Amino acid sequence: MLTVRKAKKKIVRPDGLHEAWVYQSPALPLITFKELVAECAESCGEPSNKTTAVVMALTNRISHYLSIGRSVRIEGIGTIKPVISSESAPAAEELGTPTDAIKGIKLRFYPHQPLQQAIAENGYEYQPELDDE
Numbered sequence: 001m002l003t004v005r006k007a008k009k010k011i012v013r014p015d016g017l018h019e020a021w022v023y024q025s026p027a028l029p030l031i032t033f034k035e036l037v038a039e040c041a042e043s044c045g046e047p048s049n050k051t052t053a054v055v056m057a058l059t060n061r062i063s064h065y066l067s068i069g070r071s072v073r074i075e076g077i078g079t080i081k082p083v084i085s086s087e088s089a090p091a092a093e094e095l096g097t098p099t100d101a102i103k104g105i106k107l108r109f110y111p112h113q114p115l116q117q118a119i120a121e122n123g124y125e126y127q128p129e130l131d132d133e
Contacts, residue, residue, distance in 0.1 A: 066107065078111040 041051035071081040
């Protein structure tokens, strides 16, 4: 179950009549690559070094396709897409090349149904005692 707490900052709407709190989950320790590989190796009965090799090969292939601008869809997990952000289009004479307007490249992750469902089914629990942190 996802644990949430109220952020210390509240948002006051422009009309001044409504306010809202931003909820967030407390900072929990990250699951490391090593821990994840160990769990996967145990669940499928393969040695940890074999599992590490497969995960690294998958990561390398995903990186390759993203680096050439391809989206990657991992069934049951989600889709990762490279997204180019650009400035508003300048006048044609101000633009040297089309790449001059590019501000940056980011990755967007769109979770598939099983991940969305996992969060929805497990729900969340508000723990007000965490608000004082």
